[in-house]
Each structure stands twice: as structure tokens, then as C-alpha cells.
Amino acid sequence: MEIKVVQDAKNIEADILVVNQFEGEKTSNELANTYAVEQDNFKGKFGETYLLPTYGKEIYKKVLVLGMGKKEEFNPNKLREAVAKAVKKAMQMEAKKVSFFFDGIEFDYSEQFTMGAYIADYAFDKYKSEKKDNKVQEIYVQANADNVKKAEKIAAAMTFARNLANEPAQYATPSELASIACDLGLETKIYNREECEKMGMGAFLAVAKGSSQEPKFIHMKYQVDNPKKRIAIIGKGITFDSGGLDIKPPSSMLTMKDDMSAAACVLGVMSIIREFHPQVEVHGIIAACENMPGCSAYKPGDILTAKNGKTIEVDNTDAEGRLTLADALCYACELGVDEVIDLATLTGACMVALGTNAAGIMGNDETLIKNLIDTAERSGERFWQLPLWDEYFDSLKSDIADMKNTGSRWGGASTAGVFLQKFVKDVKWAHIDIAGTAFLDKPQKEFIKGATGAGVRTLLTYILEQ
Numbered sequence: 001m002e003i004k005v006v007q008d009a010k011n012i013e014a015d016i017l018v019v020n021q022f023e024g025e026k027t028s029n030e031l032a033n034t035y036a037v038e039q040d041n042f043k044g045k046f047g048e049t050y051l052l053p054t055y056g057k058e059i060y061k062k063v064l065v066l067g068m069g070k071k072e073e074f075n076p077n078k079l080r081e082a083v084a085k086a087v088k089k090a091m092q093m094e095a096k097k098v099s100f101f102f103d104g105i106e107f108d109y110s111e112q113f114t115m116g117a118y119i120a121d122y123a124f125d126k127y128k129s130e131k132k133d134n135k136v137q138e139i140y141v142q143a144n145a146d147n148v149k150k151a152e153k154i155a156a157a158m159t160f161a162r163n164l165a166n167e168p169a170q171y172a173t174p175s176e177l178a179s180i181a182c183d184l185g186l187e188t189k190i191y192n193r194e195e196c197e198k199m200g201m202g203a204f205l206a207v208a209k210g211s212s213q214e215p216k217f218i219h220m221k222y223q224v225d226n227p228k229k230r231i232a233i234i235g236k237g238i239t240f241d242s243g244g245l246d247i248k249p250p251s252s253m254l255t256m257k258d259d260m261s262a263a264a265c266v267l268g269v270m271s272i273i274r275e276f277h278p279q280v281e282v283h284g285i286i287a288a289c290e291n292m293p294g295c296s297a298y299k300p301g302d303i304l305t306a307k308n309g310k311t312i313e314v315d316n317t318d319a320e321g322r323l324t325l326a327d328a329l330c331y332a333c334e335l336g337v338d339e340v341i342d343l344a345t346l347t348g349a350c351m352v353a354l355g356t357n358a359a360g361i362m363g364n365d366e367t368l369i370k371n372l373i374d375t376a377e378r379s380g381e382r383f384w385q386l387p388l389w390d391e392y393f394d395s396l397k398s399d400i401a402d403m404k405n406t407g408s409r410w411g412g413a414s415t416a417g418v419f420l421q422k423f424v425k426d427v428k429w430a431h432i433d434i435a436g437t438a439f440l441d442k443p444q445k446e447f448i449k450g451a452t453g454a455g456v457r458t459l460l461t462y463i464l465e466q
């Protein structure tokens with residue numbers, strides 16, 4: 001798909017001309033007004049569409065009226081969703097050239113227009129022997145060309161992340177993630193098992209023990225002279241989460257190839273960062289391994305020593321993400337960065353609390369958290385703050401070690417958060433739980449089922465705004 005910025009989008013020889021209609025109002029198109037609005041009483045409710053042919057009387061073959069909902073409720077996020085809807089409709093009709101003419105929209109819609117189009121124009125069909133040929137080839141729109149370009153790059157990073165998270169665990173192994181990281185053209189260091197052992201990463205390595213896949217600790221660096229800020233982004237990289245010896249039931253295990261969605265997000269961000277040349281130093285960190293119940297697997301009751309010397313009694317081998325993140329957080333804190341942001345498909349509890357439209361965010365710095373929530377909102381994602389009160393640590397107390405890796409079922413997202421906090425030292429830190437938003441089991445808004453590239457838009461926007 002290619003987006004072409006034009007001067008007059010309503011005079012294009014297209015398969016479809018898309019025009020907007022605010023609820024109860026007219027459109028910019030006479031045919032649409034006569035047949036859809038007046039004759040057929042089409043209202044323009046949000047997300048509704050009306051298609052009419054032009055019978056060779058216009059240079060476009062059809063007009064698609066796109067319902068935008070009430071004008072006073074309209075915003076860039078709704079625009080993105082509506083555009084995605086139109087692109088999907090065009091794909092169904094196998095239209096190749098689609099022109100969008102928007103009238104009466106009072107903000108610069110260039111970025112969210114582009115995001116909506118690219119998010120909708122996604123399929124994971126590499127393993128289909130017969131691929132559908134329904135992609136839109138050309139989109140015409142009146143927009144700000146620079147903002148379209150910027151959004152195209154962010155969208156490409158999202159697609160990169162979605163492809164990686166959709167990839168089956170048999171292929172997207174820790175070694176594969178490491179090799180992908182090495183191919184991004186950044187300064188990258190991969191630590192193998194022995195090197196991680198030397199660094200004292202006893203929590204991360206314990207999780208890797210039950211698998212025949214070698215663990216890989218990945219550190220990518222984007223560097224500039226005199227950076228305004230130094231940021232580390234960490235992504236949970238469990239390439240498959242069987243639960244380990246505390247094995248998951250089949251229905252819960254079914255989508256667990258997605259447990260490296262946060263790693264995919266970090267790789268997506270790092271894959272495009274150089275093209276923006278932001279004046280910030282960014283470290284991308286992934287502790288990649290598989291959580292399997294092999295004969296060397298770590299066991300409930302084992303006591304692990306993390307990189308910072310803290311000891312952890314294994315209460316449940318399925319709470320593996322926080323163990324791998326513990327060592328990754330220690331590592332990141334030693335880099336002397338200003339901020340550490342970790343993302344993880346960490347808890348089913350977060351998904352229960354917030355659903356699939358919002359990620360949970362917590363941390364030790366209110367300004368950083370507020371900033372990320374605001375950036376998410378403007379980027380088209382939703383973050384919602386969860387508390388990190390000391391009381392959440394009560395259930396993690398162990399009789400024989402510094403802590404256990406799981407505690408009470410109640411408040412599970414915050415309990416995981418306070419666990420992680422024990423491995424954060426002298427740095428501003430935010431933790432984003434994307435368990436609900438990273439991977440969809442049915443289509444939602446502009447997304448098809450499967451990986452969403454959660455976190456990519458927000459992190460990139462955040463980095464670019466420093």
C-alpha cells in the first residue's frame with residue numbers, strides 16, 4: 001500500500017471515493033447527499049458505511065460514505081478507526097485505488113489517517129499456500145506529507161512487531177530474536193547462558209532451564225553525541241510460555257507464542273529508531289527464553305538469586321516473566337540511564353482488570369507515568385495507572401528467601417509490579433502490562449485477530465518528543 005498526498009482528492013480516477021459524514025449532517029458529495037442522505041436516510045453514525053455506484057458518471061467508480069458520528073465527539077482516534085473501517089471495506093471489494101476526501105475536519109488528521117490505513121492493511125498470511133490478493137494498492141488523500149511520512153515509519157515498526165509476535169514459537173525462538181536484533185544495524189551485544197551466569201542472572205536463567213532452546217540476553221544501543229536523555233526499554237521475551245512445571249491448561253497455553261509481544265515491540269522500536277535520529281540514547285533490552293517443563297526445569301520451592309543478590313523462592317513457575325524481568329531491570333539500572341520503561345505480557349490479572357483495550361501502567365515516578373499515559377492517548381493507545389502500594393508486597397513475603405515470585409491472586413497486576421520494583425534502583429521507572437492489549441482473540445476496532453504491536457506507537461512517540 002502506498003499513500004499519495006494530493007491537492008484535490010475528489011478528482012481522482014479511483015475505484016472508490018470515500019467521503020465523511022458527521023451524524024445528521026450532509027456530505028461534500030452531491031450523489032451521496034441525494035441518494036444516501038436524503039433518499040435512504042443514511043445518518044452517518046460512527047463506523048457505519050454506505051456504498052453507492054456512480055454508473056460511469058464520475059471519474060471514481062463508487063462513493064463510500066463513511067459515518068463519523070457526532071461532530072462534537074469526533075477526535076483523531078475516531079478518525080483512525082473510521083479510516084481503518086473504510087480500508088477494510090475496500091479490501092473486501094478488492095478495490096485497488098481509493099481516494100479519501102474529508103470535509104469539515106478541524107485538526108491535522110495526517111498521522112492518524114496513515115496509522116488507520118496501515119493497521120487495517122495487515123494480514124499474517126505467510127503460511128497460507130493461497131494468499132488473498134485483496135490489498136489496496138494506492139490511497140490518495142489531502143494531508144501533510146511530512147506527518148504522513150512520520151506515521152508511515154511508526155506503522156512499519158508496528159507491522160514489524162506484529163509479524164514477529166504472530167510468528168509461531170517454533171520459529172520465533174530466543175536465538176531467532178537475537179539474530180533479528182543483530183540485523184538491525186545497531187550496536188548490539190548478545191549474552192549467552194555462560195555470560196549471563198557470570199553476570200549473576202540466576203532468575204532469568206532458572207526460567208530457561210526447562211527448555212532445549214538456549215537463552216539469549218539481548219542489548220541493543222542507539223547512540224548519539226550529547227543525548228538529551230538516556231532511556232532503556234525492556235521487553236518481556238518469553239518466546240513460549242507453557243507455564244513450566246506449573247503447566248497451563250490447554251486453553252490458556254493456546255496463544256502463549258505471544259508472550260514475547262513486548263520483546264517484539266522493543267525490536268520494532270529499535271528497527272526504525274535510526275530513521276528518526278532522535279537526540280536521545282535508547283537501550284533496547286530483552287531477556288529471551290522459553291518457559292518449558294523439561295527435565296531440567298526449575299521447580300516450585302527452588303530459591304533463585306537475581307543479579308542484585310536478592311533471593312526469590314519459586315512459588316509458581318508460571319510467574320516466569322517477572323523473574324526474567326528482574327535480571328533485565330538490574331542490568332538496565334546499571335547502565336546509568338535516566339529512565340527505564342519495561343513492557344510485558346505479564347499478568348492475566350491485568351487483562352481481567354482492564355480488558356483488551358487498555359494496558360496497565362505503574363512505576364515509581366508520577367511524572368513519567370502521567371507523561372506515558374498522555375503520550376499513549378495521543379498515539380492511539382490506552383494506558384491506565386494501577387497502584388504500587390507497599391501492602392501488595394505482603395503476600396510476596398517468604399519464610400526462607402527475600403521474597404516469593406507469586407502471592408495473592410487478588411490485585412495480581414500490582415503484586416507483579418511491586419515484585420519488579422525490588423529490582424529497580426536509583427532510576428525513574430515505569431512498568432507497562434500489555435497482557436490484555438498485545439494479542440487479540442477476535443477482531444477489535446482497527447485490528448484483526450492476533451498481534452497488535454502494542455506499545456510501539458506510544459514508545460516511539462515518547463522517544464521522538466524528548
Ligand code: BES
Binds near residue numbers: 241319349406412
Ligand atoms: N504470560 C502470562 C500472562 C498472560 C496471561 C499474558 C494471559 C497474556 C494473556 C504470565 O507469564 C503468567 O502466566 N502469569 C500468571 C501469573 C500467576 C501464576 C501469578 C497469570 O497471570 O495467571
Ligand code: MN
Binds near residue numbers: 241321
Ligand atoms: Mn507464565
Ligand code: ZN
Binds near residue numbers: 318320321345346
Ligand atoms: Zn508469561
